[in-house]
Amino acid sequence: xxxxxxxxxxxxxxxxxxxxxxxxxxxxxxxxxxxxxxxxxxxxxxxxxxxxxxxxxxxxxxxxxxxxxxxxxxxxxxxxxxxxxxxxxxxxxxxxxxxxxxxxxxxxxxxxxxxxxxxxxxxxxxxxxxxxxxxxxxxxxxxxxxxxxxxxxxxxxxxxxxxxxxxxxxx
Amino acid sequence: xxxxxxxxxxxxxxxxxxxxxxxxxxxxxxxxxxxxxxxxxxxxxxxxxxxxxxxxxxxxxxxxxxx
Numbered sequence: 341x342x343x344x345x346x347x348x349x350x351x352x353x354x355x356x357x358x359x360x361x362x363x364x365x366x367x368x369x370x371x372x373x374x375x376x377x378x379x380x381x382x383x384x385x386x387x388x389x390x391x392x393x394x395x396x397x398x399x400x401x402x403x404x405x406x407x408x409x410x411x412x413x414x415x416x417x418x419x420x421x422x423x424x425x426x427x428x429x430x431x432x433x434x435x436x437x438x439x440x441x442x443x444x445x446x447x448x449x450x451x452x453x454x455x456x457x458x459x460x461x462x463x464x465x466x467x468x469x470x471x472x473x474x475x476x477x478x479x480x481x482x483x484x485x486x487x488x489x490x491x492x493x494x495x496x497x498x499x500x501x502x503x504x505x506x507x508x509x510x511x
Numbered sequence: 512x513x514x515x516x517x518x519x520x521x522x523x524x525x526x527x528x529x530x531x532x533x534x535x536x537x538x539x540x541x542x543x544x545x546x547x548x549x550x551x552x553x554x555x556x557x558x559x560x561x562x563x564x565x566x567x568x569x570x571x572x573x574x575x576x577x578x
Contacts, residue, residue: 494539501532508524509555 343511350510351503358499365488365495367442371407372481375447376474378408379454383470386463393426393459394419411437430455450476518563522556 378400385396394416401412411433418429434451450473457469529552536545 490539494535494541497535498532501528501535505525505528505532508521508528511521 347507347511350507351500354503354506355500358496358502361495361499362492364442365492368444369481369484369488371441371443372447372477372484374405374408375443375451376477376481378404378412379470379474379477383467386466386470407437407441410440426459427456430458444480447477447480450480518559522559525552525556528552 381400381403382396385391385399389396391399397412397416397419401409401416403409404412414436415429415433418424418433419426422429424432431452434448434455438448454469454473457466459466461469529549532548533545536542536548
C-alpha cells in the first residue's frame with residue numbers, strides 16, 4: 341500500500357515537471373510577442389506622442405501584462421526617483437524581471453543592447469534602433485515557435501515515461 | 512515461483528517504457544539520446560538476468576556436484 345502511494349507520488353512529480361517545462365516552452369513565444377508589441381508602442385509614443393521616456397514607460401506599464409508591466413514600472417520608477425542613466429536603469433530593471441520570464445540569454449542580450457541606445461539619439465535614429473531590435477526579436481520568435489512545435493510534446497511524454505521507468509526500476 | 516513472475520513483468524515493463532522513450536526521442540531527432548536510453552535499459556536488464564542465471568547455476572551446482 342505504501343509502495344503504491346510512493347509510486348503515485350513519483351509519477352505525479354515527474355509528470356508535473358514535464359508539464360512545467362512544456363509550459364515554459366509555450367510561454368516563450370507569447371512573451372516575445374508581448375515584448376515586440378511593447379517596443380512598437382514605445383516607438384509610437386516617441387515618434388508621434390513626443391512623450392518623455394519615464395512617462396512612456398509608465399503608460400506601457402499600464403498597457404502590458406504581468407512580467408513586462410513590472411519591468412516598465414521599475415524602469416519608470418528608477419528614471420524618476422534616482423539619479424541614474426537610462427542605460428543603467430534599463431539594465432537593472434531587466435535583470436530584476438528576467439528570472440520570472442521564460443526568455444533566454446539571446447533575448448536578454450538584444451534587450452540590453454537596445455537599452456544602451458535608448459535616449460541617446462534623436463527621434464529618427466531612435467526609431468531605427470527600435471526597428472533593428474524588432475527584427476532581432478522577430479528572428480528569436482520564429483526560432484521559439486519552432487522549438488515549441490518540436491519539443492513541447494516530447495517534454496510532456498518524457499516526464500511521464502521517466503516517472504514510469506523510475507517506478508519499475510525501484511519496484 | 513511468485514518472485515520469478517514478478518521479475519518477468521518487471522523486464523517487460525522496462526522494455527515497453529524504454530521502447531516508448533526511444534520512439535519519442537527518435538521522432539524529435541534526438542537519436543543519440545534515444546540510443547543511450549536503450550543501451551542503459553539493456554544493460555540494466557542484462558544485470559538482472561545475469562544475477563538470476565547465477566542463482567540457477569548455484570542451485571544446479573548444489574544439487575548435482577557437491578552433495
